Amino acid sequence: MGDVALSIEQLNVEVEGREILHDINLEMKPGETHVLFGPNGSGKTTLLMAIMGFPKYRITKGKITFRDRDITKLPIDERARLGIGISFQRPPVVRGVKMRDMVAACFGEREPEESISQLAEKADLTDFLDREMNYGFSGGEIKRSELMQLLAQKPALTLIDEPESGVDLVNIALIGKLLNNLLEKDCPIPERKCMGLIITHTGHILDYVSARTGYVMCNGVIGCEGAPREILASIREKGYQECITCFLRRRASSG
């Protein structure tokens, strides 16, 4: 337990008065990447938003501990400064705020201009540095922009919401590369420190990024946990309906 960096215990979350997540438990150790599968509307994004601390996602029960600190009641920015980052599926357009300024803000003020250019080159976004944040961006451009900001922010835990949605094949390979970079996949396993929690309903991202643990979420509950590729193979073969049926069966038998 000593080296658990993220611990979620018996978490209930409601949005606009309706409970979405029920009794969520999850643990991650430094360097680990976990994948959360689930159909649309199952509550995956709600979990990420609750971990990040968005006020709309209200924690009504349970606790989130990050690096031995109870962060359940901390505001978003404090969680970000403690080392949690998020790649949004649909980030808002921020008119007038240029990508260059955003990346600089993610770096903090001490980073030279050159680092921003290098990062932009890596994410194939050099021509976007003077564009307004997310204004007129394609699906792939949004994902690359999100990951570029996170590469500047260097969070210890990255929450990644549907990295492959709305992305073409060319982009997904680059997104995979950026994600691997962010999650230190080029380091030997014992030396990795960065954690990633990826949510996906298609699982395509697993063709590019390896993960240690997988979960299936249905109706706001984590139904099972196991090897990500094994879970994905099962979902691909039988669909999420089978997961729901399995979960209901187990819940009935457990009384």
Place this chain on the structure above:
Amino acid sequence: MVETVSSKTNKDKARAAADKPATFGEDIALGDYVSSAEEQPYQSDPSKLPVEDKDRMLEAGVILDDPGQRAGTFIQMDNSTVHSSVRQEGLEVMAVSQALEKYDWLADYWWQAVAVDTDKYTANVELNHHNGYFIRALPGYKTIYPVQTCLYLAKAQSAQNVHNIVIAEENSELHIITGCTTASKEEAGLHLGVSEFYIKKGAKVTFTMIHSWNPEVAVRPRTGVMIEENGLFLSNYVLTKPVHSLQMYPTARCVGKNSVVRFNSILVAAPGSSLDVGSRTILDAEGAKTEIISRAITTGGSIIARGYIEGSAPDVKGHLECRGLILTGEGTIHAIPELKGTLAGIDLSHEAAVGKIAEEEVEYLMARGLTRSEATATIVRGFLRVDLEGLPPLLSAELQRAIAASEEDLM
């Protein structure tokens, strides 16, 4: 009062319009202000003006201690020209009264871009005229540094009635920065300023105006611009300090083929400030283009942000963008964008948006580690950022600094 060469017709028209209310804005009682003030001494070295006056002028972008950054300087305090100088060949900067004496032909420009009987304010400027500046770039001459002008209200409760003329002769280039301000931070005053711009074939004028008044001053500028073939007029207007009442609706008329006009306005209304500010372009010649961008922020005051583009010639193009941000629970912003087309094949568009800062945007920035106030400041800074393309780098940097200073006030 300055005697002008105005024809009898202008005087007659002005008398007839002496009580004519303006179409927009609160009606200002002209009788509440003293219309003649004591003469201020001429100062051949503007750096020797009193420090407190220079500081106020600096807030409005007027630099008097380093003339190397300016191609020319004109300062009018109340109704006296206290300094006028020019540092570049091909450029004329002087009091308009002096120019009217020097050039007979100047009378042909007088009240051509602005109608003397527009309202009681234009009429009053004609009937109680207190000078103003004359700036002219000779054919083919291009200024590198801007000419600066300052119209300064020194005496409390006084009215300043100025009439300015700017002429950019063919293929010339002229950059002007004008700062209008007041000595007192609390005393009432009235500024009536008529400005007529004549931009000849192939000429380019950038006009950057920074207003820095006080909560008791009323301001009624009246501006008209005529742009000939391939001419360009770029206006940047910045008002970030409190003012009692400001109403203006400068009108640019593209009379020559492929002429271009761009208006950028940055407006901040503090509690008690009432702003009714617009920009109007009439695209009257083939291929003419315009872009009108306004950014309005209220921290408690009221803003009416107008915009009007009229297209009446083939292949004209215009875009109007009014965006307003309500920073506190108080204050109103009323965006009124208008387009009028009288011909097939013209291309006019507008977008307008008024709202508060979106919480979703603040939270997005907070998720990157910015505090709530840092996130809000970043969004406001972005909101105030307008494309200053076409300005010389020095002027662009100065303008950005003026805008940045306003951000600090806002936060």
